[in-house]
Amino acid sequence: MADALIVVVLLLVAASATAAVAQRDPARQALVLSFLGTLLAALFTVLQAPDVGLSQLAVGSALTPLLIMLCVRKIRRRGRSKEDAR
């Protein structure tokens, strides 16, 4: 039973990681990354490492996507203001 659960979560992680790579738009990539982070947290919890799972949940599914989104916003804003200046 536990083994089946591990296999299912591993497959889900592999699928969402592939989706994150296949997605080309960075903003959407951040969302997929956040989903992947949640799945990884579930994987670590299933593998009896709740401490690592918690770190993953906090950093991988909240902090990293947020930082990526902020970077995307900055770059897009800069592109817009450059066009305005012309």
Next chain:
Amino acid sequence: MNRLRLWLLAVGGAGLAALLVAACLDLPGFGGRHHPYGDRAVQASLARHTANTISSVNFDQRAYDTLGEMSILFAAVLGCVVLLRQARDEHRAPPEPAEVARPVRRYALLVLPVALVTGLYVVAHGQLSPGGGFQGGVVAATALHLLYLGADYGALERVRPLGVYETSDAVAVCAYLVLGLASVLAGTAFLANTLLPYGTFNTLSSGGAVPLLNAAVGMEVASAVVVLLAHFLDQAVEIEEEHGS
């Protein structure tokens, strides 16, 4: 020259791969009940009345490693602060107050206190249950930023005096060092957990210096994340390049 470099890379890579494979072949079986290191770590953590073995490893048996990790985070955030500072050809434009959809606002303001308390709870119970300073610190710091979602950037800036967080980041790193030096002054090794009484097993005050080191890390991580996100947010929302430059 290029060929030589490739050869060097190939030799190094092959050596690393061989060592990794050899190490993996010697690992205990997947999901096995016995683990030589795990058994010893659990024994050591029980001897010092720390219910969460991971915290015992992080803040007692390998507290020195944690000092290194903490310094890495501190240095990384310091580097970001230096890189993302307002440059000479940039100016600050306070962002317009944004319209927030009502469900988003309600959700953010509802979840904010819950997330904040959860983060602080995870920090405080690091020696008892999964989690600890790092996890709880990140949760508490990101919880604060729900205010940006629920209200706007101005509201977040009002509850987040950046200087205080920068100072508390440095103070927390110093506190960790001082706790380590205290044990040197007491005549034992740096960061050795022998100074404080170990307390009653499975209570908040158990584990000797573990809760204190854990709290220092929690404070450091929370302030570091707040400072990091503040500089990213400043860049994304406020700081603009001068036109015509």
